[in-house]
Structure formats: C-alpha cells, structure tokens
Amino acid sequence: xxxxxxxxxxxxxxxxxxxxxxxxxxxxxxxxxxxxxxxxxxxxxxxxxxxxxxxxxxxxxxxxxxxxxxxxxxxxxxxxxxxxxxxxxxxxxxxxxxxxxxxxxxxxxxxxxxxxxxxxxxxxxxxxxxxxxxxxxxxxxxxxxxxxxxxxxxxxxxxxxxxxxxxxxxxxxxxxxxxxxxxxxxxxxxxxxxxxxxxxxxxxxxxxxxxxxxxxxxxxxxxxxxxxxxxxxxxxxxxxxxxxxxxxxxxxxxxxxxxxxxxxxxxxxxxxxxxxxxxxxxxxxxxxxxxxxxxxxxxxxxxxxxxxxxxxxxxxxxxxxxxxxxxxxxxxxxxxxxxxxxxxxxxxxxxxxxxxxxxxxxxxxxxxxxxxxxxxxxxxxxxxxxxxxxxxxxxxxxxxxxxxxxxxxxxxxxxxxxxxxxxxxxxxxxxxxxxxxxxxxxxxxxxxxxxxxxxxxxxxxxxxxxxxxxxxxxxxxxxxxxxxxxxxxxxxxxxxxxxxxxxxxxxxxxxxxxxxxxxxxxxxxxxxxxxxxxxxxxxxxxxxxxxxxxxxxxxxxxxxxxxxxxxxxxxxxxxxxxxxxxxxxxxxxxxxxx
Amino acid sequence: xxxxxxxxxxxxxxxxxxxxxxxxxxxxxxxxxxxxxxxxxxxxxxxxxxxxxxxxxxxxxxxxxxxxxxxxxxxxxxxxxxxxxxxxxxxxxxxxxxxxxxxxxxxxxxxxxxxxxxxxxxxxxx
Numbered sequence: 001x002x003x004x005x006x007x008x009x010x011x012x013x014x015x016x017x018x019x020x021x022x023x024x025x026x027x028x029x030x031x032x033x034x035x036x037x038x039x040x041x042x043x044x045x046x047x048x049x050x051x052x053x054x055x056x057x058x059x060x061x062x063x064x065x066x067x068x069x070x071x072x073x074x075x076x077x078x079x080x081x082x083x084x085x086x087x088x089x090x091x092x093x094x095x096x097x098x099x100x101x102x103x104x105x106x107x108x109x110x111x112x113x114x115x116x117x118x119x120x121x122x123x124x125x126x127x128x129x130x131x132x133x134x135x136x137x138x139x140x141x142x143x144x145x146x147x148x149x150x151x152x153x154x155x156x157x158x159x160x161x162x163x164x165x166x167x168x169x170x171x172x173x174x175x176x177x178x179x180x181x182x183x184x185x186x187x188x189x190x191x192x193x194x195x196x197x198x199x200x201x202x203x204x205x206x207x208x209x210x211x212x213x214x215x216x217x218x219x220x221x222x223x224x225x226x227x228x229x230x231x232x233x234x235x236x237x238x239x240x241x242x243x244x245x246x247x248x249x250x251x252x253x254x255x256x257x258x259x260x261x262x263x264x265x266x267x268x269x270x271x272x273x274x275x276x277x278x279x280x281x282x283x284x285x286x287x288x289x290x291x292x293x294x295x296x297x298x299x300x301x302x303x304x305x306x307x308x309x310x311x312x313x314x315x316x317x318x319x320x321x322x323x324x325x326x327x328x329x330x331x332x333x334x335x336x337x338x339x340x341x342x343x344x345x346x347x348x349x350x351x352x353x354x355x356x357x358x359x360x361x362x363x364x365x366x367x368x369x370x371x372x373x374x375x376x377x378x379x380x381x382x383x384x385x386x387x388x389x390x391x392x393x394x395x396x397x398x399x400x401x402x403x404x405x406x407x408x409x410x411x412x413x414x415x416x417x418x419x420x421x422x423x424x425x426x427x428x429x430x431x432x433x434x435x436x437x438x439x440x441x442x443x444x445x446x447x448x449x450x451x452x453x454x455x456x457x458x459x460x461x462x463x464x465x466x467x468x469x470x471x472x473x474x475x476x477x478x479x480x481x482x483x484x485x486x487x488x489x490x491x492x493x494x495x496x497x498x499x500x501x502x503x504x505x506x507x508x509x510x511x512x513x514x515x516x517x518x519x520x521x522x523x524x525x526x527x528x529x530x531x532x533x534x535x536x537x538x539x540x541x542x543x544x545x546x547x548x549x550x551x552x553x554x555x556x557x558x559x560x561x562x563x564x565x566x567x568x569x570x571x572x573x574x575x576x577x578x579x580x581x582x583x584x585x586x587x588x589x590x591x592x593x594x
Numbered sequence: 595x596x597x598x599x600x601x602x603x604x605x606x607x608x609x610x611x612x613x614x615x616x617x618x619x620x621x622x623x624x625x626x627x628x629x630x631x632x633x634x635x636x637x638x639x640x641x642x643x644x645x646x647x648x649x650x651x652x653x654x655x656x657x658x659x660x661x662x663x664x665x666x667x668x669x670x671x672x673x674x675x676x677x678x679x680x681x682x683x684x685x686x687x688x689x690x691x692x693x694x695x696x697x698x699x700x701x702x703x704x705x706x707x708x709x710x711x712x713x714x715x716x717x718x719x720x
Contacts, residue, residue, distance in 0.1 A: 184650035
C-alpha cells in the first residue's frame, strides 16, 4: 500500500520558499488520511449492519412465517409417542357369574334420507316400503316431497336389508355406522337386562343408553371409559336361569296361571342365582309399555321385584321365629288355636273354617294355623313386630341393582294396630315382592343374619345384620322341614335335597277393596337342603288353578309346591348340589323347657 | 490448528443435524406404524366382538335345547337330574387280570410220595 507522506518534501520546500507555514500542509494531509480511514471503516460497518439485518430479517421472517402457519392450521398436539390405548366398545358387556355373555354390542348401520339429493322419490318410497313392511309408502313419499332436508328411516339395519337398500341405488339414501345392544340369549333374564335404546343420534354414531333393568341402573358404569370395557358380572347363572325359566313356564301353563315368578338366592352371599318373571319379553325388541289397563299385565312388569302382593302364610314362620327369639315360646309350647280369636272387632278364622285344637308352635307352622300365629303376634306386640319386619327388610324396597326395584315398595298399614299385627303374622295386610321374601327366608337359612340381596356377583359373604339367634333359626328350619315332610307342602319333597319350606295362599285383592274368591297368589318359599341350607327358592304363581281333581284347587300346596319341587330337581344338580341322605334327629335329646 | 477446529465443529454440527433429522423421521414412521397396528387391533377387536356375540347367540340355551331334541337319537342327552349323581363305587371298573400263579420249586409237605417232589401242574393230593 502506498501511503501518501504527510510532509511531501517538494511541497514543503515550495511553501518555505513562498513563506507559508509548512505545518498547514501536514495538517491537510492528515485530514485527508483520516477521512479515508473513516470512509473505509464506515463501509465495513455498513456491510456488517447489512448482513446482520439480513440475518435478523431471515430469523424474524421464519418466526413470523411459523406463527402464521400455526395460526392458520388446525391445532394438533405435537406427538413424541403413540398411545397404546385400547380401542374400546362404547358400552361394556354384561356377563353371568361364569363370564358367559348376556349383553354385548354389535356394529350395525342406520338408514337416513336426504330428500334434496333424491332422484326418483316415488320409486324410492315404493322400494323402501317393499323392503320394510312396517313403513308406509304414502308416508315416505310425503316425507320425501315435503320441506324436510333430512329424515331417519331406520335406526338399525340387518346386513341383508342394507344390501337391499344399496340395490335401490339412490344417492339420497345414506347409511350411518352405529353400535347397537345385542342380547344373544333372547328372552333369558329379560327383566334383569331391561333393554337399551338410542339416546342422542348422529349420522356417524349414536349413543346407546339403558332403558330398564340393570342396563339403566348401571348406565354410567357401563359407559365409563375408565373401566376399559371390563364386563359387568352379574350373579345370575345362565344355565340355572334357563332351566328355571323353562320349568316355571311349564308350571305356569300346567297350573293355568296368568303369571309366575321365582327367585333363587344364595343364602350366604345374598347373590341371586336366578330370577324369573313370566310372562317375559325379548329385550332386543322391547315392547312399549301399556298405556291403559293394569301395568302388572304387561310383560314388562317384573313380578319378582315389582309385584308386591300379600303373600299369605309364608310369613307365619317369621312370627314363630320372632316369638321363639324373644323367648315367649319354644318350638313345643302348646297354644290353643281352637278358641275363637277376636281382635279389633274381627274374628280370626282358619282356612276352610277348620279347627285344629291345641297345637304346639311347630304344629302351628306345619298345619298353618292363623289363630296360632295370631296369638303369638299378640304376645310379641305391635312395636316389636314392626321392628322385626323392618330388620328383615320387609318395609323398604329391595336393594336390587335394577331400576325396577324402587317400584317394588312394600305396602303396610300406616296405623299398625293389634289387628294389623295379627293379620301380618299370617301374611295379610303387608305386601312384599318375592325377592323380599327370599331375603327373609335367607336370614332363617343362614343362621339368623339378614343379607341384602344383590344381582351383582360378590366375592365372599358380606357381613349381614343379625336379626335372630342362631338356635332360633335352626328351630325355624326344622319346622320348615316338617311342613314338607308332614304338612301342607308334601309335594315339595325332592329326594336327596331335604327341602324345607312354607306354603302361602293369599286371596288377590280387588282394585276397589275386598278380595276375590277365586283368584289367589300361591307361593312356596323353600330352603334346600333344610339341615344345611345353601339356597332359598321362592316360587309364586299368579291366579293358578289345578284342575286334575273334581273341584279346581288353588292352594299353594297343589300349585306352587309341585312347580318348586320340579324346579329344585332340575336346578339343584346344576348348582352342583349332590343329593345326600338327610342326617337323622339325635335320639334321646328332647327339649323340655326353654 | 484453529481452522481445523472450525472444520471439525462444522462437520460435527452437520453430522448431528443429519442424525437428528433421521431419528425424527424414523420416529414419525414408527408412530405411523403403531397407529396402523392400533387401527388393526381395533378392527380385530370389533371382529372379535362380533364373533363373541355370534358364539353367545349360537350357544343360547334355547338353541342348544332344540339341537339336543333334534339329535336325541344320536346323543341321547337329557336334562341333568339328581338321580344321575353316582358314587365312585358304582362305577364298573375293568377287573385287573391277575397273572397265573406259577410254582417252580414245590416242596413236599406230606412226604407220602417217597420223597418225590410234586411235579408242577399235577395235583397229587391223596
């Protein structure tokens, strides 16, 4: 680099010669040099600034563009991993106690129409009416040609129907996928299942909601995604339920009854193994409820749970048990049932105006004496009887996990007088469902603890509330066994199972007060085996008539008991109960006093 | 020395960038694959539900009862009754075949044959 000297000799000499100050030349040159240096460094600085501004521009441009993209696109979570979550059905299955499916889901399609896109409306209406006999051609055509832009035609389609609709080939007919509830066993346990229908419906999916039974009671549980589709296990046993339904149906037809119900309950766990109410229905096509007439005539009516009836003499054992528990009597105390019993202005009579004379407490149960239990009830008193009935669950609806259970509220007198106490002692004046009765008998059977019945599978026996002493329950069971061996339920004997039980025949109340003469509710409540009970079975027939004799017979001993015996013969082997020889009574031990 | 450091650093940056890029795309591909598998699992589950429903439908008690009725001659199935319970003693087990008793060295216990041993097979009882 050639540097211009600050004091060029030629110019200095020249300036000296002319008398000028040579320093001025040096200053001038220095100034020029400084200006050159300034220009150079400015140029460099400007270049740097330019580069920096380009970098900044690019950086801000990228950020701005990214922000613009983020603002303009659909928000999506950045993913670093894929969740392995299971794809779940909308609604959990329901199974029996051994895991056999009672209710499950099925994929199906719905059919809807968009009339605006429809080409040949007349033809579509005609062909749809041909595929679905329940649709009317005129109505469809009216819907298609009207103002509607959208209409549902069918909520569920079978694959064959779907293909047939496909073959119509009109762009205005559209399918939407959805799930439906399927009960593969048909009518089996229909009243427990209840049924399901669609809630909010969309084109792409529809909400399946339970409308009755356990489906409605556990609607939110079945739909809870946190359960990961774990099936709901009921306490029912599919095989036992099927056998019980068949036997009960046969019995109902043989006995000319208009309805029937049965409850089979495990006495230690309170689980209901089978619960039947006839007539029944198919939950896959749940019938609509009756709009007129008696609701209890509808097949939807669950007689075992909702049917609260005065069940009659089956309650006598509770009176006897309570009297024994309070040490008022023992099983051999003699009570005069021959004497007329007049309470609150009413005479208490026996069945067919019989007179049994002096009977022991045991024989009062065996012969089913109204006056005998009435006298015991008077000794017990109103207050204690009421408390006992409450403890046995006879005054609240059953805690069964189906919505209908709340409909089975027992009926009992507001004012519990002495007369009420006497009539309630033999099962009149208090109305309960067969499930109530089964739970009460289970308390006798398991040694005196009341266990709440349940329809859900339990693990282990829950701790019940003690309602009577263990020995009281044992004496009560011996009495019940005697009813079968020597008393009114002689048809109930099933060899090898030592059935114990009590019959009850109650006149049906008329809707406007009073009782029918020829309409009864026949009930048989039984334990098996009586010496070591495992199950309680209650069979109830509504308006049975047994016509093999000269006169029609309606008592439970002739109607409900044979049906129950047949049911025990069918069901007990399925429950794994081996027939066994009943242990005999210990010789030489006689109870002389309490 | 310094420029070598620069070059090495730049190469390392390029290398790491390439690695990160590849890992990123591999992850995306794996996620896509997992989702595909999840979809397949979902479809398989749906199929399984249908099969289970069908199994339950075909095994419904009504149908089985009808089938046993129709095939009674071949199967002879009846509802289980209490009488059908038995005891193990009642089962006719096949009799065990006992081996024939073979006597190899008979001993003369009578001493009536003049010391002659009883030969095998013939009974020489008096």
